[in-house]
C-alpha cells in the first residue's frame with residue numbers, strides 16, 4: 292500500500308532506513324580506528340603521518356555522525372508524509388465502502404454500524420493511526436538491522452558474546468512485542484472490557500448524555516464503574532506479560548555489562564588493542580540501542596496494527612453487506628430505462644412485503660398502494676406501522692422481500708438507483724445537520740449543479756427560513772456550526788425548515804417526487820400553521836408523499852391512506868375518510884379534541900377542526 296500511495300516516499304524511507312542502520316555501525320568501526328591511532332598521535336604529534344591519518348578518520352567519524360542525524364530526520368519526514376497518504380487513502384476507502392452500497396442496511400445493522408464507527412475513530416488519535424505504521428515499521432526495521440549488525444561486530448571479539456547479545460536482544464524484542472500487543476488490544480478496545488470502558492468513558496464525557504447524566508445524578512456512578520472496570524482490566528494487562536519483558540531486558544542489560552567487563556579485562560591484559568576495544572564497546576552499546584529502539588517502535592507498531600485491524604474489520608463488514616445487496620438484486624445497474632421525467636403516471640407498490648434484515652416479523656405484508664403522479668398522498672398510521680419503511684423502499688434503501696415497486700409500469704429494480712434518487716427530494720424526520728454554510732446546506736439538494744442564488748433564496752422563502760438566515764452573522768455564508776469561527780447553530784425546527792428548503796431546491800432543479808416525513812415534527816405552532824397554509828402551493832403538480840401524525844398537514848393532501856398491519860386499511864380524501872368514520876376519523880377526532888377548548892389559538896388549531 293505504501294508503494295501505491297507514494298512510491299518515491301517509500302524508496303526514500305527504505306533508503307534512509309538502511310543508511311540509518313549502517314551509519315552507526317560504521318561509526319563504531321571508524322571511532323575504533325581513531326582510538327587505535329591515539330597512542331601514535333600522542334607520541335609523534337598531529338603533524339605526522341599517524342596524526343594526519345587520525346584526522347582523516349576523525350573527519351570520517353564526523354561525516355558519519357552527520358549521516359546518522361540527517362538519515363534519521365529524512366526518514367522521519369518521509370515516513371510521516373507516507374503515513375499521512377496512507378491514512379488519507381484508507382479514509383477514502385472507508386468512505387467508498389460506506390457510500391457505495393445502494394441500500395442502507397449496513398448502516399442500520401447495529402453490529403456493522405458499530406464497526407464503522409470504530410473504523411472512523413481509528414483516525415482520531417495520532418499514535419494509533421494506521422498510517423503511523425510507515426514511521427514505526429521504519430524505526431522497527433532500523434532497530435533490528437542495528438542489533439544484527441552490532442552482534443556481527445561483537446562476534447569479532449568473541450562469537451559467544453555475539454550470539455548471547457543476539458539471543459537476549461531477540462528475546463527482549465519478542466517479549467516486548469507480546470506486551471505491546473496486549474497493551475494495544477487493551478488500549479484500542481479489541482477486548483470486551485476495553486469496549487465497555489470506552490462506552491462508559493463516552494457516556495461520562497460526551498455532551499449527548501450530559502442532560503440525563505445530570506438529571507439522574509449519574510456522574511459519580513459512571514466514574515466509579517469506570518474505575519472498578521479499569522482496575523480489573525489493568526490487572527489483566529500488567530501481569531504477567533510485562534514481567535517477562537522486564538526479565539528479558541534485564542538479561543540483555545546483563546549480557547552488555549558482562550561483555551563490557553570482558554572487553555575491559557582483555558584490553559587490560561593487552562590481548563586486544565585499544566582501537567579494537569573501542570569498536571566492540573561501541574558495538575555493544577549500539578546493539579543495546581537497537582534493542583531499545585525495537586521495543587519502543589514495536590509498541591507503536593502494535594498500536595497502529597491494532598487500529599488497522601479494526602479498520603479492516605469495518606471495511607469487510609460493510610463489503611459483506613454490499614455483497615448481500617448485490618445478491619438481493621440491489622446493484623446500481625446502469626440505467627436501462629430513462630427516469631428523467633418519471634413518474635408521469637404513478638408509482639405503485641404491488642403486493643409488497645418487507646422484513647428488516649435479521650428479523651422475520653413483516654413490517655409490510657402484501658401492501659398494495661398507488662401514488663398518483665402530480666398529486667399529494669398522505670400516509671398515516673400508529674407508531675411502528677411502517678410509514679417510514681415505505682419511504683425507504685421507495686428510495687431503494689432496501690428492496691422488498693416480496694412483491695415489487697413500479698414507476699409508470701416499469702419495475703424499479705430495472706432503473707438505475709442513483710438516477711431514480713435524483714428524481715426524489717426528501718425531508719426526513721431526522722434530517723442531517725450538515726455543518727456547511729446556509730447556502731451550501733440548501734444547494735446540497737443538487738450538489739453538482741451550478742449555484743442558483745435566486746433559487747436558494749426562493750427555496751428559503753417558501754420553507755419559511757429566509758428571515759432566520761438573514762439574521763445570521765453572515766446570512767447565507769454563515770457556517771451552520773458553532774464549532775467554526777463566525778458559525779452559528781440552528782434550533783431543531785430551523786434545521787427542519789432548512790431541510791425543507793433543500794428539498795424544494797432539488798424540486799426546482801429537476802426532482803419530481805417530494806417526500807415529507809414528519810415535516811412539522813420540530814415546528815412551533817406558527818411555523819406549522821405556515822407550512823399548512825403553504826402546503827398546496829409547495830406541492831402543486833408534484834408527486835408528494837407526506838407522513839405525519841399532525842392532521843393539520845395530513846388533511847391537505849389530495850388523498851390519505853391509513854396503514855395498519857402492513858397494508859392499506861383505509862383510503863380516501865379527508866372528507867371521505869371522516870364520512871367513513873373509521874380509524875382515520877377516530878385518530879383525527881382524538882387530536883382535534885386536544886384543541887377544542889383553545890378556540891382563541893387560531894394558529895395552533897389551524898386545519899384541525901373538521
Ligand SMILES: Nc1ncnc2c1ncn2[C@@H]1O[C@H](COP(=O)(O)OP(=O)(O)OP(=O)(O)O)[C@@H](O)[C@H]1O
Pocket residue numbers: 399400647648650654672673674675676677678679680681
Ligand atoms: N433498521 C431497522 N431494523 C429493524 N427494524 C426496524 C428498522 N427500522 C424500523 N424497524 C421496525 O420496523 C417497524 C416499522 O418502522 P417505521 O419506522 O417504518 O414505522 P413508522 O410507521 O414510520 O413509525 P413512527 O410513526 O414511529 O415514525 C417498527 O416496528 C420498527 O421497529
